[in-house]
Amino acid sequence: MSHVLQKKDFWAGVLYVAFGAAAFWIGRDYPMGTAGRMGAGYFPTALSVILMLIGLISAARALTQEGEAVGAVSWKSLALVVGSTALFGLLLPTTGLVIALVVLILISATASQNFRLDLKAAAGLIILVTFCSLVFVKALGVPMPLVGSWFGE
Amino acid sequence: METISNLWLGLETALTFWNLAYCMIGVLLGTAIGVLPGLGPTATIAMLLPVTFGLPPVSALIMLAGIYYGAQYGGSTTAILVNLPGESSSVVTALDGYQMARQGKAGRALATAAIGSFFAGTVATVLLAVFAPPLADLALQFGPAEYFSLMVLGLIASVVLAHGSLLHAFGMIILGLILGLVGTDVNSGTVRYTFGFAEVSDGINFVIVAMGVFGLGEIIGNLENESTRTIMSKTVTGLMPTREDVKRLAAPVLRGTVLGSMLGILPGGGAMLASFAAYTLEKKVSKHPEQFGNGAIEGVAGPESANNAGAQTSFIPMLTLGIPSNPVMALMIGAMIMQGIQPGPSVMTEQPVLFWGLIVSMWIGNLFLLVLNLPLIGLWVRMISVPYHFLYPAILVFCAIGVFSLNNATFDVYLMAIFGCLGYIFRKLDCEPAPMLLGFILGPMMEEHLRRAMLIAKGDATVFLNRPISATMLIIALVLLATILAPAVRQKREEAFQEEG
C-alpha cells in the first residue's frame, strides 16, 4: 500500500480544497444579497464551500481506501512546454512573430528525447514559420508584427 | 405548396454559378482554417468576416454559412486526431474520437463524423424550411426559469462525461463552475476573480481553457511517456466504417439529430448543450457503457450529428427573430447589418431570396463538406503518422497563434500557459477535464438565468416548479441524477458486503 502522501486522491483533494478556499477568501467581500436579489457573492460562496467539501471527502478517501500513486512528475517537459509558450507571448510584440516562433519551436522541441537539430528539423522549422507568416499575418490579417519593436518601427 | 415554391426560389438562388462557388470557397476555407488547432468556428468566422464585405448580401451569407460548418467540421477533425477541441461542441467528440485514433481507427472516426453530420444537416435543413416560424415561437416560451432548469439538467448530464470516479466528476464540474465566474457579473456589474487584470473582465475565453488543459496538458503528458509507449498506433485499420460500424451508427445518428435539432432552436445557449446531451444519451442507452471513453463509435456518431443538427437549427432564431443563439450567429447578424439588412422577423417576408437561398445553400454546403472530406480522410490520417516530436511543436504554434488571435492579446497566451500547467496536474491526479469544461461553459449562464429568474419572480423560488417546461426539466434532471447515483451506491454496498464476508 502506498503512503497517503503519494496518492492521487489525496492530492486531488488538496487541489479542490485549495481552489475552494482561495475562491472563498477572494470572494468574501462580494455582496451576498438575498435569495430574491442575489448578490455577486451568493453563487461563488456556495460553490467554493461545496468544492472544499468534495476536496475533504477525496482526501479522506485516500486515508481509508487503496489508491493509485501519483508517480514521477516530468518537470523538464512541463517547464519547457509551458515556458516556451509564455516566452512566445513575451517575444511576439518585442522581437516579432518570426523570432518568437523560432524560439517557441526550438525550446519546446528540446522537451522530446527524439529531438535532433538535423536537416529535416531545420526544413520543418522554416516551412512552419513561413506558413504562419503567410497565412496568419498576410492572408488573414491577424495583427502580429513580423518584425518587432526591438528592431525599429 | 408554399414550401415547395419557396424551396424552388431557394434552389434558383443557391444554384447560380457564383453562389455555388462562394458556398464551396466558404466550406473549403472554413475546413482549412478550422482544422488548425486553436482555431474554432468563431475565430475562423471573425477572421474571414471582412473578406465577405465586398460580396452581394446573399453570396456573403452563403459563404459565411459555408465557413461556419466547414470550420466546425475542421474542428472535429482536430479533436479526433490530436485531442484538441477548438469549440465547446467538440469537447465530447474528442473523448471517444481521439481514443479511436489512438487505436488506429482515425479514418473510421472521421468518416463517422462526416456521414453523421451530413445526415443531421439534411434533416435539420428540412426542419428549418418547413417549421422555422412555429419553432421560433416555441423558443420564445423559454424564459430565465426554463433556461436555468435546462442548465441544471445539462450539469447533471455532464457527470456522465466522466468515465472515472464520480467524486472527481463532481469536483471538476464545481471547479469549472467557479472558473466560469471570472469576469464581470452580468447582474450587478461587480468584477469577480480577475486579480485586477482588465483582460479577463469579460471572462476567460473557452478556447484558452480548452487549449491549455487539453492541448498543452496532452503534450506534456505524452512527452512523459515518450519512451515507454508510442503515441499513435502504427497500424491504421480501414478508412471507412465497416458494415458492422454502420449498424451501430444508425440509431445514435438519428437520436443525435433529433436532440440537436431541438436544442439548437433555443437561443439562450441550447445549441451548446447539443453534443453533450447526445453523448449522455448514448452512454445511458448503450448496452456497453464501459466502452465510452475508450473509443466507442457511438460516442462520435451521436454528438457529431447533434452538433451539426444544432448548428443548422440555431439559424432559426437568427433568421426568424434576429436573435443570435451563439457567438457565431452574433457575427452573422453583424454581417447582415454590414450588408444593410436589419435582422428580424421581416427578413423572411422582405428578403425571401436571401432567406430561402441561404437555407438551400446550407444543404448544398453540407453536401460539399461530405464530398470534400471523405477523400481527405486518408490525408489526415497520414498526417498524424508524422513522428510526434515533429508534430507537437507545430500544435503548440497553432495553439499560441490561435489563442492570441481571439482578442489580439498576448495576455491570453500567458493564460493558456497557466492552464497548461493545470491541465498536466489534472492528468496526474486522474481529474478529467471534460466535465470541468462543461461546468465552465454552464456556470456563468446558470447563475445569470437563476438570478434573473428570481429577480423577475420577485424572489419567489416556486417559479421553477410552477412553469411546466421548467418543472419537466427539473424532474428529468432528478431522474437522471438517481440513475447516475444508484449504481454507485449499489457498488459501494456490494463492496462493503464483500469486505465483511
Place this chain on the structure above:
Amino acid sequence: MRALKLLSAAAIGIAIYAPAFAAGYPEKPVTVIVPFPAGGASDTTARMTTQKMQESLGQPVVVENKPGANGSLGAGQVAKAKPDGYTLLVGSIGVYAINPVLYKSLPYDPIKDFDLLTVAVRTPNVLVANPNFPANNVKELVEYLKKNPEKVTFASSGAGSSDHLTAALFWQKTGTTGVHVPYKGGAPAITDLIGGHADVSFQNLGAVSNHIKAGKLKLLAVTADKRNPAFPDAPTMEEAGIEGVEVYSWQAVAAPKGLPADVKGKLEKSLTAALNSPDVKGKFSDIGFEVVASTSGQFSEFLSQEISRWKTVVEAGKITADQ
C-alpha cells in the same frame, strides 16, 4: 484574399491620390481600434467609414478589434499610442461618456487623453414594451408604475449600459421606480421582451424596428428631438409630457492627444467626406443610423454635456459598478 483586396484598393488609391499627398501623412496603413468584438455597432460604424476613408487617404485603413472591459481596454490602448495619426479609436457613448462616470479607475480620460475628431453617427433610443403589457402609452406607463412600484421589469443590455442609464433617467424624471433586469447585450434582452419574460425596455431603434413593424413589440415613445419618419405615430418623450429624456446612442472617432495640426486636418476632412458620401449615408440609414459628422469643436462641447448629464443620473440613482 483580404490582403489582395486591400493591396489593390491601396494601389488604386495611390494611383489616384498620390500627387496630392505625395509628401507627409499618411505614409503607411492607418489602424482603427474598435474596443468591441467584430459585428457590433462600433465595429459596423468603423468598417463602413474606413472603407471610404482609404480612398481619400490613399493608404489602407485597417480595423482592429480589441474587446474587453466595456471597451475600456481598447480605448486605454489608444490613449497610450503615439499621436501620429496612425492609431484611431471608434467607440460608443459608453466608452466616451458613461465609463468615465461609472468606473473609479479607468485606463483613459476621454477629455485629457484624446483628440476628439467627430461624432460619426447616432441612433435614437425607443421605449418599447411587450404587446401584452397593460400600458399603451407613456402616460399609462407612468400611472401603472406609480400604482405598482418596484414591480415592472426593465430589461437592459447590461449593468451600466446606456439603456440602463436611460431607464434610471426616466425613473428620476417621472418619480417612479422599476426593477432593472440586466442582460448580456441587447439581443437577449429583446428576446425576453418579445417572449414576455420582461416588461419594458429602452433600446436602439435599429435593433427593434423590425420587431415593432411585425407587432412583436409595442412602441411607446422615441427618445429623440423629433418623431422618426419610419414610425410617425410614436411621440417623442417631450410630446408625451416628459422633459429631459432625450437620449441617443452615438459612435465617435478620436485619436491620442497631441495630433500634429496638419494630420488632424487631413483626418477630419477625410472622415467628414467619407461620412457624408451618399452611399455611406444610405447604408447607415438602412440600419437606422443617422450620420452626424460633427466638427471636433462640436464633439468636445457635446461630450462635456453628456458626461455631466450621466454623472448626475449615476449619482442620483446611486448606480455603481466596481472596477
